Amino acid sequence: MVKVLISDKMSPRAAEIFRDRGVEVDEKPGMSPEELKACIGEYDGLAVRSATKATADIIAAATNLKVIGRAGIGVDNVDIPAATAAGICVMNTPYGNAITTAEHAIAMMFSLSRHIPAANQSTQDGKWEKSKFMGVELYGKVLGVVGCGNIGSIVADRAIGLKMKVVAYDPFLSPERAVELGVEKLELDDLFARADYISLHTPITESTRNIINAQNIAKMKEGVRIINCARGGLVVEEDLKAALESGHVAGAAVDVYVKEPATENLLFGMDNVVTTPHLGASTDEAQVNVAIQVAEQMSDYLLLGSVTNALNMPSVSAEEAPKLKPYMELATQLGSFAGQVTETGIKSVRIDYEGQAASLNIKPLTSIILQGLLGPLLESVNMVNAPLVAKERGIDVTESINDREDDYQTLVRLCITTENQTRDIAGTLFGDDRPRVVSIKGINMEAELGPHMLYITNQDKPGFIGAMGSILGDAEVNIATFHLGRDQKKGEAIALIEIDSELSKNTMDMVCKLPQVTQVKALNF
Numbered sequence: 001m002v003k004v005l006i007s008d009k010m011s012p013r014a015a016e017i018f019r020d021r022g023v024e025v026d027e028k029p030g031m032s033p034e035e036l037k038a039c040i041g042e043y044d045g046l047a048v049r050s051a052t053k054a055t056a057d058i059i060a061a062a063t064n065l066k067v068i069g070r071a072g073i074g075v076d077n078v079d080i081p082a083a084t085a086a087g088i089c090v091m092n093t094p095y096g097n098a099i100t101t102a103e104h105a106i107a108m109m110f111s112l113s114r115h116i117p118a119a120n121q122s123t124q125d126g127k128w129e130k131s132k133f134m135g136v137e138l139y140g141k142v143l144g145v146v147g148c149g150n151i152g153s154i155v156a157d158r159a160i161g162l163k164m165k166v167v168a169y170d171p172f173l174s175p176e177r178a179v180e181l182g183v184e185k186l187e188l189d190d191l192f193a194r195a196d197y198i199s200l201h202t203p204i205t206e207s208t209r210n211i212i213n214a215q216n217i218a219k220m221k222e223g224v225r226i227i228n229c230a231r232g233g234l235v236v237e238e239d240l241k242a243a244l245e246s247g248h249v250a251g252a253a254v255d256v257y258v259k260e261p262a263t264e265n266l267l268f269g270m271d272n273v274v275t276t277p278h279l280g281a282s283t284d285e286a287q288v289n290v291a292i293q294v295a296e297q298m299s300d301y302l303l304l305g306s307v308t309n310a311l312n313m314p315s316v317s318a319e320e321a322p323k324l325k326p327y328m329e330l331a332t333q334l335g336s337f338a339g340q341v342t343e344t345g346i347k348s349v350r351i352d353y354e355g356q357a358a359s360l361n362i363k364p365l366t367s368i369i370l371q372g373l374l375g376p377l378l379e380s381v382n383m384v385n386a387p388l389v390a391k392e393r394g395i396d397v398t399e400s401i402n403d404r405e406d407d408y409q410t411l412v413r414l415c416i417t418t419e420n421q422t423r424d425i426a427g428t429l430f431g432d433d434r435p436r437v438v439s440i441k442g443i444n445m446e447a448e449l450g451p452h453m454l455y456i457t458n459q460d461k462p463g464f465i466g467a468m469g470s471i472l473g474d475a476e477v478n479i480a481t482f483h484l485g486r487d488q489k490k491g492e493a494i495a496l497i498e499i500d501s502e503l504s505k506n507t508m509d510m511v512c513k514l515p516q517v518t519q520v521k522a523l524n525f
Contacts, residue, residue: 002302004045007031007052010071011291014047021299037061045298047071048078050278056082069298071290072097072281073151074231075311076204084312087382091297091310094150096290097281102154104280105199105229106162108253111274112225113138118271139163144195146211147202147230148173148183155199156183167191170202192219199227200234214239223250229280232257241266244273255280307364313384314363324360327412330427330435331365333449333525334414335372337425337437340523341455342377344419348396349373356410358401366399369414408438443494445485450498453523458516460486460493467514472499475507492518 003024018025040062070092114135148170156166168183178185212235243249251272300306306321370386413426426439478500486493
């Protein structure tokens with residue numbers, strides 16, 4: 001039974017779902033880093049919110065961990081590079097709190113425009129300062145949405161309902177999608193110049209960190225109002241404070257901060273700033289939704305192999321997983337075969353998906369092929385970190401798809417270029433979804449791969465088969481299957497032999513010394 005740790009406060013629905021799915025679960029919120037590090041090695045999965053910090057030290061101690069699930073969008077508290085290097089899948093739940101976060105941004109925009117927090121406090125203090133809290137309408141104003149993904153598009157929809165004009169900057173927003181949303185797509189400088197309100201809904205990346213700084217604020221309209229319910233690192237707080245004091249920025253509504261928990265901050269106490277303590281996802285509905293989603297996603301990954309909302313590996317839906325399963329076995333065999341026979345440094349990898357294979361979600365198959373290829377050569381390589389390992393070692397990986405059907409309805413071909421040669425191996429699935437190798441180095445043959453195999457390249461000359469059979473017979477090694485192929489008469493030939501047990505070193509030496517043999521490899525699958 002797989003075992004999951006919930007290390008942060010989370011809706012009870014998460015633990016219920018894990019248990020209903022047959023996953024053992026422990027709930028231990030509030031542990032110190034030392035306590036977490038001491039116990040994390042027991043678990044296959046770790047479910048967190050924002051309190052737990054899955055640092056490199058924690059990940060190094062997580063010797064059995066396969067998946068980290070973040071109940072929410074942001075994964076600033078998870079060291080994704082360390083998790084990837086350790087072969088741990090990291091997933092989040094980007095949709096469970098999208099509406100809640102979008103509604104909070106709209107609420108902050110209203111609060112800022114009508115001075116609601118300050119007016120509420122003044123009124124409850126027994127004052128009646130009606131003229132002091134003169135506000136502005138949202139109607140007809142231009143809202144600039146920076147980041148028009150899931151949350152940003154919901155904010156845009158709500159703003160359009162308020163009869164605002166919405167412009168958006170997002171490098172991944174297509175013109176067709178912009179029309180569908182009813183927004184005008186702009187470059188960032190144009191958005192800054194036109195917007196009366198700017199609402200941030202982008203993750204932290206190298207290109208978005210400190211996107212609201214003095215230089216960009218200078219490009220904005222006088223009297224602009226800024227709303228940040230995304231990430232604190234998007235705003236240079238010192239620059240925003242200066243612009244608020246000068247009046248260039250009329251007001252700001254801030255839910256997130258560079259340093260959290262923000263018990264003090266240079267923006268606190270300013271009359272034209274509305275602040276909340278990172279409440280974007282804080283509704284009953286959102287907390288239940290993200291808890292349900294993270295438990296379902298982690299269970300599906302641990303029990304079925306399906307991958308949803310992963311940040312460091314390709315997604316595989318629960319519907320795709322059964323279709324991909326036999327191809328995953330084929331991919332593992334092709335990659336492992338190539339890895340076991342490769343003796344020099346790999347320069348490039350090309351994977352061709354043909355026929356029915358071309359219609360599949362090929363990204364996980366490529367990851368599995370790389371896992372099989374690199375596994376015999378390097379330690380601790382798996383489906384999650386194999387693409388990263390290949391990239392770090394300068395291996396160029398390319399994929400191609402072609403839906404043509406030639407000799408086989410479905411075909412996967414792996415071509416490896418090393419420092420010395422180029423070698424390819426191709427495989428297919430037969431009617432019972434059993435993987436078969438159908439070509440090695442351009443030589444056609446049909447072979448199933450068993451646990452113990454001998455791969456032999458030899459000169460196509462009489463006497464080889466008899467001599468080979470005699471050696472194995474004398475060693476009392478039984479032959480399960482014997483497959484042969486050649487490129488031309490008396491040219492290069494290949495033998496792929498399944499045997500019932502591994503050969504001793506002495507027997508291997510005898511095979512290698514056969515006059516026709518040029519290469520012998522004992523393979524294990």
